[in-house]
Amino acid sequence: MAPLRTLLPALGLWLLQAGQAYARAQGYTGADHPYKRDPDWDPFFTFGHHHPISQDGTSIPHFEVIGHPEILSDRVILTPPYPGNQRAAIWSDHSNHNDQWEFHVPFRTSGPDRAGGSLQIWYTYRGASVTGTSSIYTAKPFEGLAIVIDSQGGRGQIRGYLNDGTTDYSIHHHPQSLAFGQCDATYRNLGRPSDLKISYTHDHGLRVELDDHICFETNKVTLPSNYRWGVSAASAENPDSFELFGLKLALHHEPINEEHKNDHHDDDHHYPYHEETYEDGEKDKHKNREKKGEKPKKDDRHEEEIAKRHKEAADHHARMAESKYKEFKSQYELKDEDAGHFKDHDSQFGDLHLRMQALTHQVAEVQRVTGEISFHINNIHNMLDHFFGARGGDEDSAGGLFEDTIKDIARKIQGMEKTMQNFENSLRHEGEKINVLNDHHDNLHHNIKDAVIAHGPNMGFSISLLVVFQVMLAIAYIVYKRRRSMSPKKYL
Template sequence: MRFSVPLAALLGAGLSEAQYLISEMSFGYAGRISSADNPGVIPNFVVSGQPTKPEILSSKVILTPVAPGNARGAIWSEQPLKHPNFIVDVDFRASGPDRAGGNFNIWLANHGKDIGAKSVYSAGRFEGLVLVVDSHGGQGGMLRGFLNDGSVDYSQHHSVDQLAFGHCQYSYRNLGRPSQIKMRQTSTSFRVQIDGKTCFETDRVSLPTGYDVGVTASTPDNPDSFEIFKLVVMSDTSSHDASSNSGDNNNNNNNNNNNNNNNNGNSNNGNSNGGSNMLYKKQSSSGDESFVDLADEEADVFQTSKSQFQDLHNRLQGTNHQLSSVYRSVSRHHQMDEQRHNEIKDLLAALQSKVELLDEISSFRQRIVALENEVRNMNNELHKKLQDNERSVQGALRVHHNSLTQRVAESVPGHGKLIAVIIGTQVILVVGYVLYKRRRANSPKKYL
């Protein structure tokens, strides 16, 4: 199996930027949206609509049907997004008559359930970000981004279109395939892509954590049908890391309280607690625990067996805390390695399938080249045979014309015989007439 340079670059990019799926905020990534055991329900999401709820199928959700018009549909996550760096990936499709319309909204907003099935034009004083896809601009469609901190009432604003902070032209209707919108936030930028191409990017937008993820669609009297196939939320840190970090913070608080209580209890013993006051725990910015080693003391400080035991106890306790922290870190990294290993396996499988397709394409190319050569040879042979036939026909016609002239000259009878026959006939007639006159003149005359 051969890897090309672009495939190797793709593999390197996938390994360097590992993304973790947030399954409780995603659907449609495993092939089925609604499970067979509980049809019509999307786990961890709230579905609403007017006048009826969106139709949930196994592979897609119909937010707004083809008929009737003036419909609204919404899907909101039950849990907020707790990761500062994230990717929201949405696959949707819009189809309808030529003069139909509507809008499709992707939300990252605070208290998304209060927004419900509203669009950006009727959401009011929302807090967060919304990406809107509609036919604004009159050129087949446009994708625009809007921000609000709750101070602007979008439902009462005289020109909502002027509030967009980013936009790009995109013809989204009646494509016959799903369109992909992906927004990515990192520590340095916020970027929106559609069908793999960058729509707009800025380094002046950074959304805080705790926002709900949702999609809504609304249609007028002549409606478009908006269907959503996938909503996937990913982050560069796993959900286990987030939960373990919060758990570590709680454990740190409990351990700090216990250590403080022990230190306060032992502080009444004077010099006997000399080592206990030196045990500290600090929390790093990444959430990992690290301990400060106990300072070395002279042996003369520990005069009694109790102080020696307490020093030994504190050092053993610090060692146990360090071992526990190392164990948690190893377990966490082991799970991360397992997840990355599975992702790499999936990526390699996808790359292998792409390489197999490339091999098939190369074989098809060879067959096409062979067929092209064969057709070219047949064309040359055909031209050669046509030229040979043309030469043979021209030669045959030339010979035929020459022989035809000679045959005509040979076949035409002579004029001398005809003249002789004519003259002879005239002579015979004259002689016969003369003889007739003489015979009649010499014959006896009859009288009455």
């Protein structure tokens, strides 16, 4: 019983792990949500779901990077915490062909108390070619949806904008008033990513949520497919840092009723793509299947979809490489008209009004660009003054930080030269000592020989001393014998 009692917990743990592995293999999220499957992510509009985000640190598959964001293994820093006045954007390189979707934007914002900046999520027709790194305050007329996250009056806000290509937000005096929906949001300095979710379905319409809390929603908005996704960020002089942890597009699939199945099959709008989007060979194959009454296989449709998307992405990159991100001509540029075309004063006044309006917009654009150039020139000038100019009007400090740095380097070099001279003198003195020691060791055996010869005992003197000592012993012995023999003897 004891071995069985010890094996039961291990057996139960093994069964639990096997069940969880099977659930994950079937697409379920686990024990917390046993009947909820993982979202069906569209790989052409998703990154950050797997790490690293980029293989080379400069590009993201299926997206084009504009500006100079810092691409790390798990996130993209669109605007760094220093310096300010930075812009960057990430745009999908092909259009979204999904009618219903759920777009997730995990992001994090950090900065000082009075920092400024904005994060825009775009769903527009022209994509990066028109909008690029623009914010909602500098955006030219676009067609589509824009969701803006920024702070107004010390409070975080999320606002939604719609544009049919006729409104120029860059010249509007108060763009906040053009939002069709907004809410207050807390997103700065949370220490964790926030999840912005934008969903669009035929049943519920458009819904914007932050961290699973509904911000605003409306069913009066119709968003077509074939638009492009993009995220741009802009920081102020006192900047907010916007970090993007990925983009994820989940697909919504509506079930088709049996009674409407034939209608949906006959309607071209419910196919993944229209007939004219296929290549010649694929078009013939599709027609032959329709003649035979066969339904296109799911795998074939998936392959055709992937091939079409790759072709569209390649065409898009070719167009962008050719135009070098040139903006489209402004809609306010009017073509020349013959004077006889205008028959009455109203038409003449209307044409003059449109041309004056176009001139005003062009002058405003020139002023904006000139202001940006002047701002950057002033920053460069201040930087140069900081490094090369005088500080605080003090003549003694003329030359700026650059000259002080050069003088400091010169002083350090002089100190190093003195140290090297002292070291050289020390080495020379030690060398002389080493030479003296070498000479002493070379002459040591000669000196020992001379000392032994000079101070050793004389051999003749030693022999003479030995002879004298022997003679004295002999004399002493003779004297002793004589005295012994002459002494009186006693007999008993």
